[in-house]
Amino acid sequence: MSRRTFLTGLSLGAAGAATAACAQPDNATATAQAEQPRHGTHTIAFSGPHQAGIATPAQAHMNLVAFTVRAGIDRQGVARLMRLWTQDASRLTQGQAPLGDLEPEMVTSPANLTITCGFGPRLFDIIGRQQQRPQWLHPIPEFSRDQLDDAYGEADIVLQLCCDDALTLAHATRHMIRSGIDYVSTRWMQQGFLTPPGHNPEETPRNLFGLKDGTVNPREERDLDQVVWIDSPDTWLNGGSCMVVRRIAMNLDTWEILDRASRETAFGRKLDTGAPLTGQEEFQAPDYEATDEYGLPVIDPMSHMARSTNPADKPGQRILRRAYNYDQPPVPGSESTSNAGLVFICFQRNPEEQFTPIQQRLDEADRINQWITHIGSAVFLIPGGVGEQPHQDTYWGQSLLEN
Amino acid sequence: MSRRTFLTGLSLGAAGAATAACAQPDNATATAQAEQPRHGTHTIAFSGPHQAGIATPAQAHMNLVAFTVRAGIDRQGVARLMRLWTQDASRLTQGQAPLGDLEPEMVTSPANLTITCGFGPRLFDIIGRQQQRPQWLHPIPEFSRDQLDDAYGEADIVLQLCCDDALTLAHATRHMIRSGIDYVSTRWMQQGFLTPPGHNPEETPRNLFGLKDGTVNPREERDLDQVVWIDSPDTWLNGGSCMVVRRIAMNLDTWEILDRASRETAFGRKLDTGAPLTGQEEFQAPDYEATDEYGLPVIDPMSHMARSTNPADKPGQRILRRAYNYDQPPVPGSESTSNAGLVFICFQRNPEEQFTPIQQRLDEADRINQWITHIGSAVFLIPGGVGEQPHQDTYWGQSLLEN
Numbered sequence: 001m002s003r004r005t006f007l008t009g010l011s012l013g014a015a016g017a018a019t020a021a022c023a024q025p026d027n028a029t030a031t032a033q034a035e036q037p038r039h040g041t042h043t044i045a046f047s048g049p050h051q052a053g054i055a056t057p058a059q060a061h062m063n064l065v066a067f068t069v070r071a072g073i074d075r076q077g078v079a080r081l082m083r084l085w086t087q088d089a090s091r092l093t094q095g096q097a098p099l100g101d102l103e104p105e106m107v108t109s110p111a112n113l114t115i116t117c118g119f120g121p122r123l124f125d126i127i128g129r130q131q132q133r134p135q136w137l138h139p140i141p142e143f144s145r146d147q148l149d150d151a152y153g154e155a156d157i158v159l160q161l162c163c164d165d166a167l168t169l170a171h172a173t174r175h176m177i178r179s180g181i182d183y184v185s186t187r188w189m190q191q192g193f194l195t196p197p198g199h200n201p202e203e204t205p206r207n208l209f210g211l212k213d214g215t216v217n218p219r220e221e222r223d224l225d226q227v228v229w230i231d232s233p234d235t236w237l238n239g240g241s242c243m244v245v246r247r248i249a250m251n252l253d254t255w256e257i258l259d260r261a262s263r264e265t266a267f268g269r270k271l272d273t274g275a276p277l278t279g280q281e282e283f284q285a286p287d288y289e290a291t292d293e294y295g296l297p298v299i300d301p302m303s304h305m306a307r308s309t310n311p312a313d314k315p316g317q318r319i320l321r322r323a324y325n326y327d328q329p330p331v332p333g334s335e336s337t338s339n340a341g342l343v344f345i346c347f348q349r350n351p352e353e354q355f356t357p358i359q360q361r362l363d364e365a366d367r368i369n370q371w372i373t374h375i376g377s378a379v380f381l382i383p384g385g386v387g388e389q390p391h392q393d394t395y396w397g398q399s400l401l402e403n
Numbered sequence: 404m405s406r407r408t409f410l411t412g413l414s415l416g417a418a419g420a421a422t423a424a425c426a427q428p429d430n431a432t433a434t435a436q437a438e439q440p441r442h443g444t445h446t447i448a449f450s451g452p453h454q455a456g457i458a459t460p461a462q463a464h465m466n467l468v469a470f471t472v473r474a475g476i477d478r479q480g481v482a483r484l485m486r487l488w489t490q491d492a493s494r495l496t497q498g499q500a501p502l503g504d505l506e507p508e509m510v511t512s513p514a515n516l517t518i519t520c521g522f523g524p525r526l527f528d529i530i531g532r533q534q535q536r537p538q539w540l541h542p543i544p545e546f547s548r549d550q551l552d553d554a555y556g557e558a559d560i561v562l563q564l565c566c567d568d569a570l571t572l573a574h575a576t577r578h579m580i581r582s583g584i585d586y587v588s589t590r591w592m593q594q595g596f597l598t599p600p601g602h603n604p605e606e607t608p609r610n611l612f613g614l615k616d617g618t619v620n621p622r623e624e625r626d627l628d629q630v631v632w633i634d635s636p637d638t639w640l641n642g643g644s645c646m647v648v649r650r651i652a653m654n655l656d657t658w659e660i661l662d663r664a665s666r667e668t669a670f671g672r673k674l675d676t677g678a679p680l681t682g683q684e685e686f687q688a689p690d691y692e693a694t695d696e697y698g699l700p701v702i703d704p705m706s707h708m709a710r711s712t713n714p715a716d717k718p719g720q721r722i723l724r725r726a727y728n729y730d731q732p733p734v735p736g737s738e739s740t741s742n743a744g745l746v747f748i749c750f751q752r753n754p755e756e757q758f759t760p761i762q763q764r765l766d767e768a769d770r771i772n773q774w775i776t777h778i779g780s781a782v783f784l785i786p787g788g789v790g791e792q793p794h795q796d797t798y799w800g801q802s803l804l805e806n
Binding site: 102109178193195205327 | 662
């Protein structure tokens with residue numbers, strides 16, 4: 001390929017040769033490992049009965065991208081997209097350039113990258129598989145306090161990308177968007193961050209109110225089986241889950257003028273340790289019967305913790321929270337000095353029995369409501385993983401999409 | 404403080420006591436250090452002849468916040484703001500809660516936080532010190548290819564916050580905005596990220612085109628003295644610098660259809676190593692005389708590297724680049740599938756002799772121009788540091804602002 005070719009055109013003919021020269025650069029990877037103590041080359045397995053990015057300890061950064069299937073794309077088209085995306089994700093998450101990717105330097109720091117795919121309600125109409133759509137796969141009923149913006153509403157397909165390196169995350173997100181461009185257009189992207197727990201899974205991340213978020217998450221395999229993973233005779237669904245996404249605006253202006261005791265009362269937990277107000281350690285069980293010197297309950301029954309805890313007769317009302325903070329520039333002309341909140345993501349077997357009744361209680365009464373507003377809502381079915389030893393052509397949702 | 408007080412009001416009376424109880428939580432810090440190998444407690448010194456955040460190796464995340472001084476605020480008001488902000492920054496960057504901050508848990512992972520302050524052209528009018536304004540402190544002249552959006556234009560004051568932990572960065576940014584709220588309003592905020600170089604300063608960060616950005620940066624103290632730091636008999640200015648901010652949109656859609664050879668020709672360097680096309684290693688000097696088998700120069704004279712390199716007779720035309728990537732959700736309805744680019748930040752002694760003539764050459768001819776557009780521009784004077792052993796009341800710009 002000569003200078004002249006470049007100056008008169010895009011040299012697309014040379015792309016194949018360039019791609020062939022872009023096999024995984026082992027030297028570059030080894031170098032990066034030695035030089036980048038904070039990011040580097042740690043990977044999360046892509047294969048397995050479940051998709052990664054759900055039970056995986058939360059990484060520092062997340063892009064959640066929702067897509068609309070283009071007009072004219074049918075089941076065969078969606079199947080092709082899923083084959084493409086599954087292959088791309090299986091390589092990107094392992095620090096390997098996908099086929100056709102011209103930028104192998106951008107994937108040498110996989111940094112725990114996970115890519116998780118989900119299907120929105122309408123996808124089952126598009127692929128002509130309405131009867132396979134689980135009865136729970138529909139928009140979450142609107143709650144009284146919701147102020148939902150359709151700009152963060154339901155979509156046909158979602159990709160959740162999480163990574164400890166923001167540059168790798170940007171590149172992987174970009175690759176997936178471009179790779180699917182003939183089949184889907186981007187409907188919205190929600191971006192978030194947190195302080196990752198490092199090697200201690202008990203270091204629960206904090207949100208921008210300073211509250212530890214996710215203390216009561218299921219962590220043991222048995223818990224995850226009860227709360228998160230779907231049992232199904234259908235291969236594509238077995239080991240899958242349901243993702244509920246809520247965009248929650250948090251009013252820092254008014255929250256921050258509260259003193260610490262008031263914040264703890266509203267939350268039900270201590271700010272420093274995350275312990276229930278009746279305890280000393282984060283993972284202690286709260287004592288809702290305890291009263292103070294005036295005979296008032298130590299834990300306010302209207303506190304966020306008390307309202308979100310599952311009642312004793314509803315042991316199944318639990319979810320896996322995997323929320324990310326967002327903090328964007330203040331909207332010009334807005335009275336608020338911030339534009340911050342939570343990309344609240346939770347996983348469960350069935351939102352009708354888990355997220356929705358919990359949120360119904362919170363919507364009715366939760367001290368924290370004064371400082372938050374739900375402004376976006378979407379629900380997705382997460383197909384099962386590709387299995388422990390996937391074939392090269394195994395893809396997400398395969399037995400649903402195949403003829 | 405009782406439940407009743409909380410339910411009927413904000414309990415502001417108790418805030419003093421709560422603050423007193425929020426001295427630096429040593430135990431929490433020690434715990435975080437043990438538990439958070441990737442983030443943790445490393446700090447960058449705040450004191451010194453120069454402000455931190457300039458010669459400091461780039462951290463993973465940046466918020467650049469520009470402010471407008473509120474009507475009615477005069478020199479005394481700006482001096483009070485600088486005293487407040489200098490004290491806050493000196494504590495936040497060392498992992499200590501600022502006075503009056505109710506969230507000590509949010510600063511236990513300083514993670515190399517730096518906070519750097521600069522003054523825009525109009526500030527010298529506001530404080531009635533027009534004669535102290537350096538002659539170079541004015542908007543950068545508009546170039547022929549500029550498509551500047553005033554939403555990213557000149558401002559009165561800027562804070563650059565950089566940190567390896569995005570949550571700490573969000574909290575510190577929020578604290579500074581709130582702390583200055585009586586004096587300034589937020590004009591814009593630009594956010595960026597990169598893969599930090601870790602312990603090897605030769606690992607130059609890449610931008611979203613995959614190009615290593617900043618290879619020829621000055622690194623040695625003598626170089627920094629020649630390129631970056633201002634010598635002045637005025638205490639407030641000595642050891643300071645000039646920050647030029649350019650928001651540069653990068654068109655990934657069209658860049659990505661180029662093959663690798665074309666990208667390297669446009670850049671003048673190899674994609675993998677960052678070496679000049681005439682060399683093998685990143686820091687090798689380019690050989691602009693070398694020709695290929697057709698007698699054409701190996702390094703295109705119109706390549707970005709060739710055009711940005713200072714001519715032999717202009718040894719002073721160098722800058723310290725400290726750019727961050729941005730990658731935001733695509734604008735709804737836009738034809739582009741991305742909204743990405745560079746928050747280009749550079750430091751120098753005098754932009755009229757450094758940034759502006761370099762950019763003039765690039766504006767006239769640079770192969771990369773086809774894929775980029777400058778959409779924002781601002782210039783700031785960075786006052787010197789608070790010195791090696793600052794008094795408790797020493798603040799940025801003190802000898803300029805004092806009566």
